[in-house]
Amino acid sequence: ERRRRQGLRVVPEVARVLGTSLDVAEIFDQLAAAVRPVLDFDIMAASLIEPDGMKAWVHVADAGSAPEQADRLEDYSFTARAMSGESVLIRECESELDATYPADRKILEDGLRSFVAVPLIFGATVRGLFGFGKRQPGWFDENDREVVEEIAQHVVVAIQHQRLAEEQRRLAIAEGRAAQLEQRVQQLRGALSERYGFGQILGQAPSLREALARAAQVAPQETPVLLTGESGTGKELVAQAIHYASRRADGPCVAINCAALPEGLIESELFGHERGAFTGADKQKPGRFELAAGGTLFLDEVGELAASVQAKLLRVLQEREFQRVGGTATLKADFRLIVATNRNLTDAMARGQFREDLYYRLSVFSIHLPPLRERGDDVVLLAQEVVRRLGERMGKGEPGLSRDARDLLVTYPWPGNIRELQNAIERALIVSDGGLITAAQLGLTRKGLQSAEASYPGVPMPPAVTSQDAAAATLQELERHAITDALAKAKGNKTQAAGALGITRMRLYTKLKRLGLRSQ
Incomplete structure (x- = not known):
């Protein structure tokens, strides 16, 4: 009993040493020096259980250094006892260990004759082993086991504090990087807004200023916008200005010229396609509807859409959902639509070239851009x-x-x-x-x-x-x-x-x- 009490007197010193640093490995030598007068060990070691087995975390010995890689936990004969939370006291290694286990055999080859090992328990889970070894048999007893168990509890607390500090440092670094990225995003967003904003559209003609004023009014809304005007009057520039002045400015602004693609490709470009949907479709491809998610989709020359595509576009606008070409999965359509045309869609409707129901969907808010000659x-x-x-x-x-x-x-x-x-x-x-x-x-x-x-x-x-x-x-x-x-x-x-x-x-x-x- 007296020896047990003497051994436990070292625990406050252990706590003091462990409290001097948040890096336990860094002060492990000091811990060894504090414990040695009581246990007089030859080897002190701690290992943590990682997904791939045991990891040699720290290792202190009179001779030799830490192994490059610790033995796997299942390579010890006493694994089941340790994993159940039981401390292991081996008084005579040669008689109590089983040399058929690789880790046991290594202990014997290193000349250890006795050791005591206790599990490092985090919460209710064993996460590692902590122990002392001696090259003499019968060196450790039950009193020593109790002392090691007390020390192990303080080691667990120290490791938890270390991990918490490391996590806080990682979070601080991550938050710092996130703040830098957010600042960069804001700078880029400001640059984009400045570059594509209404203020960058030059001109003082009353007809232009009226058109831009209407565009600025509708920008904060989700309303579809129809831009009309001759080719080259700046319809895409106005569409970009509307996007960057809207609540979707953080999202993408995806543009497609409906007149630039043949009828056979425009549907795939808008809706996307699945692998094998048609000859040459060797992989899945997202369409513009998907790419514009959270942002704005700009359809230039919308008056050139084929009748079949017009019908499918109308359904997307009505149902707010679509399917890729050749696919069965239903995808949500989350974009603000801006369309432009240099054609007279009213005349196109009269000739049966443009759907009347689609026109009324698109022309909720129309803006006409004047030609340069005016x-x-x-x-x-x-x-x-x-x-x-x-x-x-x-x-x-x-x-x-x-x-x-x-x-x-x-x-x-x-x-x-x-x-x-x-x-x-x-x-x-x-x-x-x-x-x-x-x-x-x-x-x-x-x-x-x-x-x-x-x-x-x-x-x-x-x-x-x-x-x-x-x-x-x-x-x-x-x-x-x-x-x-x-x-x-x-x-x-x-x-x-x-x-x-x-x-x-x-x-x-x-x-x-x-x-x-x-x-x-």
């Missing part, structure tokens, strides 16, 4: 922005627009709208020598001119050029005519002619030489 001075504002953006990308700087170019931009009918404007500016920048962009460099001709007198300001046509010739006039010819006319008006004064064309005098000489015009 937006007045907006065309110059847009052209300046395109010059700035493309000029920077093409390494041309920001050359600006000459007066004749501005006049031409305002009077040209722009059948291709903003898309045609962008093409004209890019074409002008390619041939530009770095000065102001001229009307001739824009390379614009109006089909159906009735006479040479109907030419655009700043791009005079020679008397011999007919309306048909004007439509086919090349950029070089237009440039030649513009320079010739400027020189004529300036009575041969190169400086004045260059100023009228928006270029330098030396650049005018270069053009005269390149075009084969006399410089005198």
Whole structure:
């Protein structure tokens, strides 16, 4: 009894040592030093049970070091006793162990003659073993077993504290990363909203501002939106602005041009398909309905949908569910729908080309975007922005627009709208020598001119050029005519002619030489 009491006196010191660090392995040597005066062991070891068996967690010995891998629990002859929560006292290893068990055989080979091992119990589950060994037989007794059981309880508490601290550190790291990701998402979301927001749509024409005001009104709602207008008027840009101003801004904005795909593929693109649904369908593919989940689906040129696809789209809008092509599973349709068309859907309905019931589903809120020719001075504002953006990308700087170019931009009918404007500016920048962009460099001709007198300001046509010739006039010819006319008006004064064309005098000489015009 006296020896038992003496042994238990070490427990407070064990608790103190274990309380000095949240890394038990780090202070295991100190623990060994505190316990050694009482147990005088040769080996002290602790192992934790992992899914793949026993893991050598820490190991202290007079000679030798921790094994790279601990023995599996089932390799001990006393496994059943330990797993039931029973402490194991072996007074004489040679007689009490079974060498047919690999772990028992290893103990004998290491020269241990006696040991005491107690289970590490977490809650009601055995999660490891903790024990002491001696190279002399009969070294440990029942009193020592009780002391080791007390120490083991403190080791369990220390390990639990360590794991809790590690989990808190992991959570803190995860929360920190999550906060960084959230901040990055907010930055990207802000950048997207700024890039695609209504404020990025240039123009002051009343018809455009009215259309954008209506778009801003409907953006927070789930209502389907029908965008109408000629090709190139910016319908997709407005659709993106609606998406990023909506409650679905965090979700995807998925766009598809219904006119760009043949009838045989459009259904698969919208609904997706299962593997083997048709020839070439070698794997399952999600459709745009699925990809747009939680966000917005933009169907451009919706008036080009085949009648069979129109009927299926109507059902999706009514039932809010769909099936992949070749599939039987019913999927939920969770997207906000925005459609666009450059066709008159009312006329299409009258001709039986567009379903009336689908039209009324789509046209709950219609927004018409005006063509560029009806937006007045907006065309110059847009052209300046395109010059700035493309000029920077093409390494041309920001050359600006000459007066004749501005006049031409305002009077040209722009059948291709903003898309045609962008093409004209890019074409002008390619041939530009770095000065102001001229009307001739824009390379614009109006089909159906009735006479040479109907030419655009700043791009005079020679008397011999007919309306048909004007439509086919090349950029070089237009440039030649513009320079010739400027020189004529300036009575041969190169400086004045260059100023009228928006270029330098030396650049005018270069053009005269390149075009084969006399410089005198």
